[in-house]
Amino acid sequence: MEFCPLLENLDIQIKRTKSDARERRLYEALGSLPGLKNLTLNTFEPRIPDEPKIPDPEDVECTFSDFDKKLSMRSSDVRNAHVRDILINRAVDETLMGSIWNIILNSQSSRSLESLRFINMPMTGYLSHPSGPLHATAYALADMIRSYHVTAARHGGTRFRIRELRVMNWEANRNRSLVVTEDLKEIID
Template sequence: MWRRSVDWEALDWMTKNCSFASLETLNMGLHGVSMALKPSTLVEFLWSLPPLKGLILTGETDPRQFKDWIRHHAPTLRRLALEPEESCNSAFDLEHLMILAETSLPLLERLSINIKRTKGNSDEVSIYKMFGSMPKLQSIVLKLDCSDWSGVLSRREKHQSPSDETYSLAVPEDSIVDFWQRIWATDTRLDAHVRSLHIRDALINSAVDAKLAQAIFFTIQNGKPARSLPLERLEIRPHGGCDFGRPLFRFSADWSAVMQHIERSWLVQRRYPGLGSSLLTVNQLPAERLGKKCRLPKNLKTQAEAVFRKVWSVPAGAEGDWQKDWHSFPLAV
């Protein structure tokens, strides 16, 4: 049903004039349709339907509307897929999902959702624990949004000093604070600035290895209430590590290559599904990254190396190989 694109006028008409009393599953694509034109239409339509067993919304869905309709379908949902197009407000954060602390999804078995990666902090961990509170949830596809639009400032919000434009990563830093404040790229049309600290955070968010994938699995599993079904399958797909706003900044090929290398997708699942075994298999999945695959440089350029080594230092006794020296960072306890 409307897998490619919805007709908003038809949707509004059906909300007011139709009954779908026998409908159990809705698969609706919102591609190419601006939610801002009439954001209430989707919510009104979902409320006009009977409580569904399956709901798949792809495209231009707005996480801020989640709280406005989830209660209506929560008691009956067995499958929920919320896969918005990538944009500055397409990912779910803890604020968007707090409604789940008050709304039970007792029958939900399969979940696919795009959440904001926040360096594994307490907010991100709270989201994983919230998923664990769903007693029958056994399969999850997590898209981890690593993008960062905080460097995109309007002219009214611009607070950089006149000397900002003269910063150079090539000169020795006076302090670690000054180093992280140095500008990497500027788009004068948007008054947008990407500083070293944005690169640092993107590296931390994008670095997803097998250890982190397992940690996320166990965080969700450990949130399970007594007598609930165990988590059987977790698919993790990070994306957006080099997205600092539109139009895209022109970075050196080094950063595209680094993000491509560390932004890894994983499938974590129980070795013997359905038997309650604690043994897991962890397999790397092919990347879903769009565009041309970058060739990995043997050595990073001096400016990129400076930032990379602030995040991951050369191991003691080693010569230093950026392709091997990276690792994920632990989740907040």
């Protein structure tokens, strides 16, 4: 079934879920938009719950170890599983971007997708605040997380180009805006 046949540009926030079945269904659903040409996916970190999430039965990993349930820091409600999940969800590379592109494009009857921007948003708020429990993790992630721009090599084809993007957080200047620039790095599949 195809929805919103006239929608060509979409910019949405997504919550990554470790590339599990639920996340794949999200990308397939985006592929059901037949007229979609330009898609921007912005990741975000939801509030960390008091306990690790109840696993989805469709996920490969359905259990949490005793280590995962332990508090990550003494004066924090952040558990080891939370830190691990943040690291997994922020780890995006060219291979994963190519997979996301292919899932969306192969789910799209018209194969009209021309551009996919994947913006790995910097951590903000309580978790990354200098007095927050994940300040050191957020600081380390700032140099590790990557954002990408994938474009079709030619309209309707399966080949694509991937460019790494630089995302700079201007929150320190109270501007709260992000600046995204294309890096010189280009990967062609």
